[in-house]
Amino acid sequence: MKKDEKTVEKKPYKKVIANNPRARFDYIIEDTFEAGIVLAGSEVKSLRTRNLSFADCYARVYDDECWLIGLQISTYDKTHVQVPEPVRQRKLLLSRREIDKLRGRSEKSGMTVVPLQMYFSGPWVKVLLGLGKGKSFADRRSSLKDKEVRRDIDRTLRSKRAK
Secondary structure (H helix, E strand, O other): OOOOOOOOOOOOOEEEEEEOHHHHHHEEEEEEEEEEEOOOHHHHHHHHOOOEEOOOOEEEEEOOEEEEEOOEEOOOOOOOOOOOOOEOOEEEEOOHHHHHHHHHHHHHOOOEEEEEEEEEEOOEEEEEEEEEEEOOHHHHHHHHHHHHHHHHHHHHHHHHHHO
């Protein structure tokens, strides 16, 4: 390759497995972290078929380790040996600095760590964690109202473009 030629950087492969829209509705997300997750082989195969549920899922720091609690990954159909539990605690892979930051902010200020998205980054499964504070009932209602107003505006603009 010549010096004058521009090098084209490839973007890393990223395939979204699932989003957690309920997290952004229930929490005001202030900060995000990317974490790896420890999984069994059959769980990864099950994630490729997108068999998971974020219902009642959160992360917590215990004994200097971060754990994802309540994530339900359905069992892979063709697994017969060493079948993992669908709902179990799964270890998150974060740096020491990130774990300390999560522990300090979640214990001190009453914030919660919730998963926002799960995706494949290359061959690895990653979890996008959000550090958020719970919304009040009024905040949730205003979010719904804002969403409805945006939908009405888009609908009006679309109808004017069609004419």
